[in-house]
Amino acid sequence: xxxxxxxxxxxxxxxxxxxxxxxxxxxxxxxxxxxxxxxxxxxxxxxxxxxxxxxxxxxxxxxxxxxxxxxxxxxxxxxxxxxxxxxxxxxxxxxxxxxxxxxxxxxxxxxxxxxxxxxxxxxxxxxxxxxxxxxxxxxxxxxxxxxxxxxxxxxxxxxxxxxxxxxxxxxxxxxxxxxxxxxxxxxxxxxxxxxxxxxxxxxxxxxxxxxxxxxxxxxxxxxxxxxxxxxxxxxxxxxxxxxxxxxxxxxxxxxxxxxxxxxxxxxxxxxxxxxxxxxxxxxxxxxxxxxxxxxxxxxxxxxxxxxxxxxxxxxxxxxxxxxxxxxxxxxxxxxx
Numbered sequence: 001x002x003x004x005x006x007x008x009x010x011x012x013x014x015x016x017x018x019x020x021x022x023x024x025x026x027x028x029x030x031x032x033x034x035x036x037x038x039x040x041x042x043x044x045x046x047x048x049x050x051x052x053x054x055x056x057x058x059x060x061x062x063x064x065x066x067x068x069x070x071x072x073x074x075x076x077x078x079x080x081x082x083x084x085x086x087x088x089x090x091x092x093x094x095x096x097x098x099x100x101x102x103x104x105x106x107x108x109x110x111x112x113x114x115x116x117x118x119x120x121x122x123x124x125x126x127x128x129x130x131x132x133x134x135x136x137x138x139x140x141x142x143x144x145x146x147x148x149x150x151x152x153x154x155x156x157x158x159x160x161x162x163x164x165x166x167x168x169x170x171x172x173x174x175x176x177x178x179x180x181x182x183x184x185x186x187x188x189x190x191x192x193x194x195x196x197x198x199x200x201x202x203x204x205x206x207x208x209x210x211x212x213x214x215x216x217x218x219x220x221x222x223x224x225x226x227x228x229x230x231x232x233x234x235x236x237x238x239x240x241x242x243x244x245x246x247x248x249x250x251x252x253x254x255x256x257x258x259x260x261x262x263x264x265x266x267x268x269x270x271x272x273x274x275x276x277x278x279x280x281x282x283x284x285x286x287x288x289x290x291x292x293x294x295x296x297x298x299x300x301x302x303x304x305x306x307x308x309x310x311x312x313x314x315x316x317x318x319x320x321x322x323x324x325x326x327x328x329x330x331x332x333x334x335x336x
Contacts, residue, residue, distance in 0.1 A: 013043050013094075013098070014042050014097065014098035014099065014118065015042050015044045015045070015046060015088065016044070016100045016101075016102060017046040017048065017084060017088075017099060017100070017102075018047055018102045019048050019075070019080055020048070020050070020060070021049065021050040021051065021075070021104070022053065023052075023056060027105070028055070028060075028104065031107055032059060034107050036063070038111055038112070038114045040112070040114045041114070042100060042114075043096060044092070045063070045065040045066065046068065046088050047065045047067045047068070048068045048080055050071060050075045066088060068083075068088070075330055076328075077191075077197050077198075077328070078191035078193050078202070079194075081175070081191050082190045082192075085191075095182060098181060099179065099182050100179045101175045101179070102222070103175070103177075105176075106133070106223070107222055107224070109222055109223050110221065113220050113221060116220035117130075117131045117177070117179055119219070120155075120157070120179070121181065121215075123157060123213065125213040126212070126215045127184035127185075127207045128181070128207055130173045130178040130179075130217070131177040131178070131216075132219075132221040132222075133223075133225070134147060134221055134222070134225075135224075136223045141293065142268070142297070142300055143225045143226065143227060145267070147224075147225055149264055151216075153218055155218045155219065156215075158170050158208070158213060158214045158216070159208065160208045160209060163255070167260060168256070170208065170214075170254055171204045171205035171208055171214070171250065172201060173200045176222070176224050177220070177224065178200060185203070185207075187210065188203060188206040188207055191203055196243060196328040196331040197243055197328060198247075201243075202247060202250070205247075205250050209253075230299070230300070230303050233304050234303050234306065234307035234325070235307065235325060238310055238326060240307075240308055241307065241308040241312040241313075241314065242311040242314045242326070244257060245311065261305075261308075265297075268297050272290055311325070
């Protein structure tokens, strides 16, 4: 599963932060093992757990991780990460230069993945970076294609001026596998806690606006994907629509999300109708029958489009529908 490079790598001091909630004991053992074989290791691993009961806490403590506890009902993608970081900083006399973020279902797939990710910071203008995500074995063709579309084989660095060329993709960044300069992150106020998702994209947009650059390091990769059903696709895009409605300034600055969605749709169509798509080899193994693929393309994208549009209009919907349509339901619950 892992590719091995023998030499140890020296990099600036960094912490690694990961939220957890019942990832499964076998999967979490794999996650820990993939971290332990890295040739560039964090000085501290921060686990912020939302009430796991599957052995995650015991394994984390055995591995020497720092564990912070919260409740599932209080989880927020940005707020929970920011809270755990602040707790760890209060207990430390030596804050790190860099902060790496992973999710409990994103598996480092080489022993130098972290070292490669941090290469972006050799450019002093880079304040944040993210790595490549490769679909896990068994992922649907749409998910495999989406990972290749969003995480290409070529690295790049983006600055504010690139928004004219890249549109909303200029501020794209995923906290499933990302890293930040701590001072730059603090400069923009840390991760927000007032959105259902999108804390990574929001933070990237803020960093770009402040004159920082955002890196993408294709040589650093993880296995990470989801096989959502139709309901989950709808809910995820509903939350995305809510996030965009809450941050109209981003769409005004970078461009509408529909433009990027159309590019994805065209890419999916080309993949289905060409015998040899010019994309990563993982896709070829998952290519479906053309007619079945077209039916899936229409149904899945139609569901996502409706979810997104309803999310954009969430302020005009009754609250019981918002609660029903949302994926991240704790966000909508009254705060105690």
